[in-house]
Amino acid sequence: EACGAAGVRNVVVITAGFGETGEDGAARERRLAELADEYELNLVGPNSLGVMSTPSGMNATFGPENALPGGLIFMSQSGAFVTAVLDWANDNGIGFKDIVSLGNKAVLDETDFVDHWGSDEETDVIIGYLEGIEDGREFIDTARETSQDTPIVAVKSGRTSAGAQAASSHTGTLAGSDKAYEAGLDQ
Secondary structure, three states, X not given: OHHHHOOOOEEEOOOOOOHHHOHHHHHHHHHHHHHHHHHOOEEEOOOOOEEEEOOOOXXXXXXXXXXXXXXXXXXEOOHHHHXXXXXXXXXXXXXXXXXXXXXXXXXXXXXXXXXXXXXXXXXXXXXXXXXXXXXXXHHHHHHHHHOOOOOEEEEEOOOOHHHHHHHHHHHOOOOOOHHHHHHXXXX
């Protein structure tokens, strides 16, 4: 609320304890989304590692290192996976333009970012590690249009029952049907 009242437009909520923790947390997350809507905030998270953009030198994460500059985009619901990919990429000289840890996706989700990066001429490839997709039809339509000019590589986690449970427990995301994801991503 304070950010909106101060005219802030872009917010990253790193804090956990929202939808992934049960009904009380889910209520807090709904309130966060309501405030973002009321104040027209672009909000990443909550429960996010943060956001990084090498062209501007911005590192709004609590991760241990910066990305090397490059043309790759990486988005993931898992902050731990972001850290692992960043560590590997830095060790191997692979650079990124932007990295986004989506977290619980209370406001902005994978479709919003694919749409944004799809119109960015400096983006070479969009890579997504997805535990769940908020609106499958909208995502597929946006990805289909974006992939005409910018390749998209998507990995769907939570393919086993244990993996789906792990995804649900740390971001509150329901993993969904593998067959539905495969059919959609094949498009």
